[in-house]
Amino acid sequence: MWLLGACSNDRSAVQALNQSLDAPTMEQFDAVISYSDSGVVTMRLEAGHLTKEEGEQGGQLFDQGVKVTLLNNDGTIRGGILASTIRQIGESETWVLSGDVHMTHHSGRALMTDSLTWHRDAARITSQSALRLIDGDEEIRGIGLESREDLSQYTIFAVSGELNNPMENTKE
Secondary structure (H helix, E strand, C coil): CCCCCCCCCCHHHHHHHHCCCCCCCEEEEEEEEEEEECCEEEEEEEEEEEEEECCCCCEEEEEEEEEEEEECCCCCEEEEEEECEEEEECCCCEEEEEEEEEEEECCCCEEEEEEEEEEHHHCEEEEEEEEEEEECCEEEEEEEEEEECCCCCEEECCCEEECCCHHHHCCC
16 A cells, blocks of 8 residues: 655745635625613614724725614614715724715704714714705705714804894894
């Protein structure tokens, strides 16, 4: 009985095995994720597609249509977000939303823009894009925004739009 072994030291074959694939470490379709704080669900996220990548430039990418429902401690809805894509930067609480972003609050305020950054840990949003903010019967347009997450206090830059002057509606 003969046993014969052999190995190859072909450099191209070894290099092909050592090449890392540019692929996510996790991928999921039709993802539904609940986020909680002290056992209370505070946010529900639905995305057509989710990928996670490791490393400094990694993070999570939610795409193919994203819907976020923001909840109060008692489970009632306090607001919502629609976007084409949301990218979580690394392990941080900074999320970049893009593609037909609509943010609403139960107070009736609504923000529409192409892109914004949501600083979840500070409960603030910023944008450098053109935007529309609807607050009651007022519509404010501008380019750039700094705001609380609930849109209760905001600064809009390069403002235009139609604002109602309460002094015009008073009778003399």
